Structures are given as structure tokens and as C-alpha cells.
Amino acid sequence: MYERFKRRSDTVNKNRLIDWPTFIGALLLLLLVTVPLMIFPEKGEEFVLAANDYITTNFGVIYLLVGLGVFFFLLVVAFSKNGWVKLGDKDEKPEFGNFSWAAMLFCAGIGSSILYWGTIEWAFYYQGPPFGIEAGTQEAIQWAATYGIFHWGPIAWAIYTLPALPMAYFYYVRKKPVLKVSEACRPLIGRAADGIFGKLIDVLFMFGLLGGAGTTLALGTPMIAQGIHSLTGLPVNMVLKTVILLLCTVIFAISSYTGLRKGIKYLSDLNLWLAIFLLAFVLIFGPTLFILETTTNSIGLLLDNFFHMSTWTEPFQNIGPFEQTGFPETWTVFYWAWWLVYAPFVGLFVAKISRGRTIRQMVLGTMIYGTLGCILFFGIMGNYGLHLQLTGEFDVINVLNEQGAPRAIISIVEQLPWSGLMLFVFTVLAIIFLATTFDSSSYILASVVQKEVDDEPIRWNRMFWAFGLSFLPLILMYIGGLSTLQTASIVGGFPLLIILTMLGWSFMRASNGDIRASENYKPKTINLDPKRIRERLRRKRKNENK
């Protein structure tokens, strides 16, 4: 009896931890956006597309500048005194080993989209190259193999890493048991973090993430469906897509339910091993030399042109004889916006798993492991497809243009030796990649709607957001509004540009202040005394004359 009573009162006590205004605010905002889209899909789509056009055209340059700025900022943080600060107590060892840490961070931040774009992105650039280069030329092909790596490279990972700084700092150094974006802005906005402004920041972040996850599902589900169709012959229809979505949801719900140290960790490790197997197989049994050469060449091209690519705005578009390709808006700006809506979530997650590391280890680890992982996917999967195209073994571009990207991706995998097995591995990997992104997002969404997160967010709360994450895309998939939601999330993520800047600023303010106040702080400036210098020189001359 007492036990039952105690359990009930524990639950009631735990429920007090829920931050209801944020919880309900996020739900309301979502309904506010999705219900009109359900009732007026066409008008809604028109409006969202126009808003997207307006933002990417007029503010595209800001996205590019923020991307580059964040990259430099993180390098400065990593190599300055701020980077040496330990996230945790003095003698604390990292909570997770390097492999699991890298696996978790990669699998949280990267979903099935890497299998999608990693395999096919080159084909889009092949046909629509950047910098006004003619399509199909050797130069265009080199860029086709390179641009994907840039869009999934150091700047993209820097956007992911920045929010982790203040969040990890407040959680493990200042020991505030709150995992929220608003909390990380506190040094800048003060008490407003507890008020309506703070709630708005959290709700906006949640809205962006739910929409960004919608984009992931919109890309991942048809690709998995194509894989299952090729494996089993089942027709690709709504029923199959719904079953896939539900299956993924069940997997990531279980993973999220069992928590960080069990489900999320094991699924991430499995994810990484399977990915290593796929990549090694394609590298060994595919055109190994071509893959190595093209990837190496792409890395060089990228390093040579890093600044050009990160600042290319296509400035003379539509002026005089110059035609607009829209490349920067369609690709780079879209990508930065997509990484941005995921960034606070990945930041919160990276922060949570980084106990016992220094800030410098966290920052460089995320940027380096993340970029390397993406290079592997784009270099191996992408160049395998490119090789099929160039040798004429398989006309990827034709399938892409005639039957769409999911079919083209699966057809590329079907060209591998032991195609049945490899298709199976690819499809399972896509499902797990999806699940590992969604288990950590539901974990983080649950943390944000709690006033405090003791060790892990409350279980029913984690479950609620796990199902919430796929419920909305599911409905939108039926009425055909999913692509509108994607665009809406990119538009909705616009305020995150400001929030990101606030997060960086807030970290610097807090950490600089704390470092200065700490006992073993030594100021870096040396004030030289001219009198003493003159004295020293005089003595030296005297000695020499002797």
C-alpha cells in the first residue's frame, strides 16, 4: 500500500518538473501551423513558398556570414583559455569512451539523409554546377564531387557545435540542472530567461526541430520504401510508408525510453558498425582507386576554395547579361538553415554526453569527427555513383530525372556485388540512422519542456515527444503537405540565426567572467617596464665592454 502510494506521489512530484507553458506553447504553435496547412493546403503552400523565397533571397548573405563567423568563433574558443575549461569536476574522466561519444554525436546529428544526399547529391551538381560552369564538363564534375562535402563539412558542423558550448558549460561547470536553450541565454537576457521571452526561445527551437525532423522523414521514408520494394516486391504506397514510419517510431521510442546509457548508446554503436561495414564494402568492391583519387582531389579543391564557397552569393545575378542559377539559395543557404534548425538540439545532446571532456576536446571532436564521417559517406557512396555514370555502367542521371531520387539511390546500391545483401544492409542502416536521430531528438525535446532534468527526462515525456515527432509528419504525408512543413521549418528557423548569435555571446560572457574570477587565473598581458629594460641593456653593454 505504502509502496503504491509512494510510487504515485513520486509520479506527481515528477510531473511538477514539467514546464507546462513551454510544453503547451510548443504544441499550440505546431497546431497553429499544421491545422491551417491541413485545411488550406494550396494557399498554405503558396504562402510558405513565398516566405521561403523572400528569406533565402534577401537574407541568404546573412546565413553565409553567420556560418563563416561561427566557424572562426569556434576555432578561437578551442585555442584560447576558454577551451581548457573542463566540463565537470577536476578529476572526472569522460563519461563515454571516444568511440561511443563520436558514434552518439554523429548518429544524433546525422540521420538517414546522409545516405540519401551522400549517394545522390553529386548528380544534382553534375546537371546544375556552381560558379556558372557548363554542365557535364570535367570542371563541373570535379565540383559535383566536392560541393556535397562542403555542405556537410566544417562550417555545417560548427553550426551544430556552437549551441553545445553554453549548454555544456551551464550544465557541467555551473551545475544548473536545466537543459534548455533559454537557460543558455541567461547571461545575456538575465531574468527574461524565465519569462515569456525565454519560453518563446524554447518554443521556436522546438518548432524548428519538429519541422527539420519532418524534412528528414520526408526524404528518408520514400528511400526506405524503395529499398523494401526492391527487396520484397511490395508496392510503394501509403500503407508501406505508414508502416515504415510506425516501425521507425517504435524503434526510436524504445531506444529513447531506455535512455542515454542503454538504448541510445547501443543503437548508435550498432549504427556506426553497420555504416563502417557498408562503406568498407563499397570502397573495397567498388572502384577503390577512383574513389580514393576523387575524394582526395575534392578535399584539395575544397581547401583551396573554402572561402570562395562559403561566401559565394552569386552577386551579379539578373544584372545585365548574367543569368541567375539560384545555386547559393537552393543549396548552401538551404543547408545552413537546415543545420541551424537541428543545431540547438544537437548542441544540447552533445553537451549532455560530454561530461568529463574539456571544451576544446568537445569542440574539435565534434567538428573533426563530424566532418570526417561525412567525407567518408560522400567520398565513397557519392563517387561510387559518379563512377557508374562516367563509365556508362549505369545511367544514374537518367533514372534520377525519370523516376526520382529514391529510385536512383536504390538503383546505385543495386549495382554492387551481392546486391541483395547490400540492399538489405543499406535499408536497415537507413532505418537505424533515422531512429538514432529521432531517439535523441525526442530525448532533448522532453528535456526542454522540463524545469529541471535530474539525470534523464521523465519517461512518459520522452515517449510523448517520440510519437509527436512522427505523428505530425504522418498526417501531413497523407494530405500531401509534408514538403510545405519542411519549407515552413526552414522559414520558422530564421529567428534561430539571432538565437545562435546570442548563444555564442552568452557563453563568452559567462566563461570569461568565471575564468577571471577563478583562483589560478593569470592575466595574459605583460606590462613591460622601460626603466628596467634600459637598466638591463646598460648592464649588458658594460659587461661586453669589459
Ligand code: NM2
Ligand atoms: N542535416 C545534417 O536528416 C538528417 O540526416 C538529419 C540533416 C541537418 C543536414 C540532419
